[in-house]
Amino acid sequence: MRPNSLNTLFRPVTALPGVGPRIGNLLEKLTGPNVVDLLWHLPSGLIDRRRMPKLMEAPVGEVSTFIVRVESHYPSRNKRQPYKVICSNDTGRLTLVFFRARKDFIYASLPTGSTKIISGKIEKFDGELQIAHPDYIGDLEDADSILRVEPIYPMTSGLSLKVFGKSVGNVLNTLPILEEWLDLTLFRTENWPSWDSAVKAIHSPQSENDLDACAPARRRLAYDELLANQLTLALIRQAAQKQAGHPIAGDGRLREKIMTGLSFSLTDSQNEALTEIESDMASEYRMLRLLQGDVGSGKTIVSIIAMLNAVESGLQAVLMAPTEILARQHYSTLLKLAKGIELRITLLTGREKGKVRQAILNDLKSARINIIVGTHALFQEDVIYADLGIVIIDEQHRFGVHQRLALTEKGKGCDMLVMTATPIPRTLMLTAYGDMDITQLREKPAGRKAITTRVVSVDRVARVVDRIQDNINKGNQIFWICPIIEELQSQDLAAAKYRFDYLKKIFREHVGLIHGRMTKNEKDSVMSDFNKGKIKVLVATTIIEVGIDISNATIMIVEQAERFGLSQLHQLRGRVGRSKQPSSCLLMYKKPINGIARKRLEVMRSTNDGFVIAEEDLKLRGSGELLGTRQSGLPIFRVANIRDHADLLSTAHKDVDMFLKKDPGLKTKRGLALRNLLYLFEREIAMQNLKSG
Numbered sequence: 002m003r004p005n006s007l008n009t010l011f012r013p014v015t016a017l018p019g020v021g022p023r024i025g026n027l028l029e030k031l032t033g034p035n036v037v038d039l040l041w042h043l044p045s046g047l048i049d050r051r052r053m054p055k056l057m058e059a060p061v062g063e064v065s066t067f068i069v070r071v072e073s074h075y076p077s078r079n080k081r082q083p084y085k086v087i088c089s090n091d092t093g094r095l096t097l098v099f100f101r102a103r104k105d106f107i108y109a110s111l112p113t114g115s116t117k118i119i120s121g122k123i124e125k126f127d128g129e130l131q132i133a134h135p136d137y138i139g140d141l142e143d144a145d146s147i148l149r150v151e152p153i154y155p156m157t158s159g160l161s162l163k164v165f166g167k168s169v170g171n172v173l174n175t176l177p178i179l180e181e182w183l184d185l186t187l188f189r190t191e192n193w194p195s196w197d198s199a200v201k202a203i204h205s206p207q208s209e210n211d212l213d214a215c216a217p218a219r220r221r222l223a224y225d226e227l228l229a230n231q232l233t234l235a236l237i238r239q240a241a242q243k244q245a246g247h248p249i250a251g252d253g254r255l256r257e258k259i260m261t262g263l264s265f266s267l268t269d270s271q272n273e274a275l276t277e278i279e280s281d282m283a284s285e286y287r288m289l290r291l292l293q294g295d296v297g298s299g300k301t302i303v304s305i306i307a308m309l310n311a312v313e314s315g316l317q318a319v320l321m322a323p324t325e326i327l328a329r330q331h332y333s334t335l336l337k338l339a340k341g342i343e344l345r346i347t348l349l350t351g352r353e354k355g356k357v358r359q360a361i362l363n364d365l366k367s368a369r370i371n372i373i374v375g376t377h378a379l380f381q382e383d384v385i386y387a388d389l390g391i392v393i394i395d396e397q398h399r400f401g402v403h404q405r406l407a408l409t410e411k412g413k414g415c416d417m418l419v420m421t422a423t424p425i426p427r428t429l430m431l432t433a434y435g436d437m438d439i440t441q442l443r444e445k446p447a448g449r450k451a452i453t454t455r456v457v458s459v460d461r462v463a464r465v466v467d468r469i470q471d472n473i474n475k476g477n478q479i480f481w482i483c484p485i486i487e488e489l490q491s492q493d494l495a496a497a498k499y500r501f502d503y504l505k506k507i508f509r510e511h512v513g514l515i516h517g518r519m520t521k522n523e524k525d526s527v528m529s530d531f532n533k534g535k536i537k538v539l540v541a542t543t544i545i546e547v548g549i550d551i552s553n554a555t556i557m558i559v560e561q562a563e564r565f566g567l568s569q570l571h572q573l574r575g576r577v578g579r580s581k582q583p584s585s586c587l588l589m590y591k592k593p594i595n596g597i598a599r600k601r602l603e604v605m606r607s608t609n610d611g612f613v614i615a616e617e618d619l620k621l622r623g624s625g626e627l628l629g630t631r632q633s634g635l636p637i638f639r640v641a642n643i644r645d646h647a648d649l650l651s652t653a654h655k656d657v658d659m660f661l662k663k664d665p666g667l668k669t670k671r672g673l674a675l676r677n678l679l680y681l682f683e684r685e686i687a688m689q690n691l692k693s694g
């Protein structure tokens with residue numbers, strides 16, 4: 002249970018004074034549902050209203066504050082003309098301008114002859130100094146509340162800074178005082194403020210320096226967040242390791258048969274990975290291992306061999322993929338490999354329903370199935386395994402830590418291997434997979450041709466089309482990707498359809514379209530036509546990004562490439578370059594394109610190494626947007642920023658490591674304080690591990 006001291010922070014935002022359903026909705030959209038979420042919405046700038054220059058010398062384009070006498074009103078004569086109020090003081094004249102003004106309101110707030118304090122952005126129009134719609138109009142006794150530094154926050158439309166600032170102010174006034182959870186030595190050497198002072202400081206910056214990621218308050222809160230992250234992962238790991246696993250060591254009979262049927266031999270990287278995996282499986286603890294390898298590095302065969310190891314020992318194995326297409330692909334790979342081998346393999350996705358599904362479930366429960374491949378459907382409540390030895394999760398980046406945990410629950414004590422092609426920089430690795438051991442496949446199977454990448458403007462589409470024609474004549478196949486970004490779904494989909502129609506006019510029946518809104522049958526039939534070569538150009542959204550293995554395709558065209566995350570582009574590019582033919586990738590951007598976007602595409606052009614790309618992307622954009630989408634499965638930090646706070650992450654990692662050795666149950670004074678921290682950052686999931694552990 003969450004301690005009472007935190008309750009004020011976990012009320013809905015509508016519990017704040019002045020926040021009704023409308024503002025509540027906006028706040029929730031901007032920051033999150035609870036009061037505490039407002040605290041993590043950080044100022045991005047500030048306005049210094051303490052400046053009171055002489056009017057004659059007021060800097061144009063900047064915000065200043067003035068004390069003036071109201072001289073005269075000039076109401077607008079028609080809708081297009083503004084309402085003007087002339088003011089002055091000893092240092093000059095100032096015109097206040099209001100468009101589409103409410104006359105009575107202006108009369109009431111600026112009576113002729115009164116003295117007022119006005120704050121707003123100074124502009125020069127027809128040689129006159131003016132402020133259009135001042136931010137503040139007050140009386141002299143309001144001076145203190147106006148003459149201050151005001152934080153600026155990223156806003157959403159319909160919500161004003163004033164309303165947001167007031168709401169944050171209300172939260173800050175009722176902050177609980179919490180027991181310090183930091184290691185005291187660190188706290189003192191860093192000379193950090195306490196949690197509540199840090200939160201207050203972060204929301205009342207006095208200068209640009211206070212907005213910097215290195216400002217003490219920001220660093221402290223970033224550390225808090227990273228500490229919560231590392232503690233969560235460590236607790237999960239601690240709990241998982243307590244569960245006894247099956248020591249699995251098959252006799253190799255199935256693996257041998259599969260190996261002899263392979264048309265290639267394993268790379269050194271693959272062999273090393275298998276050695277690690279087999280030794281994990283043989284141990285009495287559960288395996289929790291991440292297999293990270295660039296697209297095309299050959300993770301699938303490694304996972305198959307691991308599954309066979311379990312089957313040889315009389316246990317069942319599960320291979321879960323994030324999409325149905327991918328599950329089917331794995332299933333058919335397995336069937337091909339297992340030809341002539343005594344092995345019962347089944348597919349279970351959302352599509353197997355009713356009696357078919359029931360029959361599969363019965364077979365699973367009575368151990369008539371050795372290997373089952375599928376999607377999420379594999380882990381619904383009524384799916385019961387006779388004796389599950391190993392769970393393989395492919396393309397982990399589509400699943401977050403929460404899903405991973407749900408699966409761990411299902412396969413209590415069974416070994417788990419998750420696979421990802423997302424090349425995650427070393428620092429980020431710790432934030433996402435601190436609970437797992439890691440194996441990397443850095444080496445690619447021999448004989449792969451490098452992919453040539455070019456970057457062109459979409460204006461050149463006609464020339465691109467010519468080249469496609471040449472390639473079709475040569476028998477090559479082409480992917481043509483259009484972005485679908487969640488927020489713009491319908492608009493984006495229209496763009497993909499538009500491109501399809503355009504290409505259809507040229508290439509007729511050789512063009513196909515596939516996107517997420519199609520039914521499963523429609524998607525299957527398109528994919529199968531592409532596989533068979535009936536379709537030469539496949540216009541697709543990013544649904545084909547993960548894992549799809551079509552070795553004929555040699556050209557990858559990505560439209561509006563600047564809108565994708567680099568890792569995502571790398572994934573897409575990895576869909577080609579799988580055949581003996583040379584492959585190429587064409588990144589098309591839409592003008593105008595900014596400097597960073599240009600540099601990012603340039604990184605793509607200059608290297609094929611996913612790890613280098615990930616590091617560069619991190620440098621150029623920071624981790625928040627590293628993968629372009631929120632589906633990355635990487636934690637989204639609200640205060641911490643991996644680029645600026647990487648040093649804090651490793652400190653937090655070590656801190657947690659040392660502390661849990663002394664207090665694994667979080668029972669000491671600091672342990673109890675750390676529980677508060679977990680709640681603050683909504684890591685309840687970690688608390689569950691504490692209880693069951």
Ligand code: ADP
Pocket residue numbers: 265266267268271294295296297298299300301302422446447548550579
């Ligand atoms: P990914 O790591 O992206 O999942 P896959 O497992 O799909 O990669 O492998 C990509 C392709 O490489 C497959 O067609 C697979 O059969 C092939 N492959 C895997 N290992 C080797 C190897 N050692 N030598 C040659 N080809 C391999």
Ligand code: MG
Pocket residue numbers: 300301395548
């Ligand atoms: Mg794969």
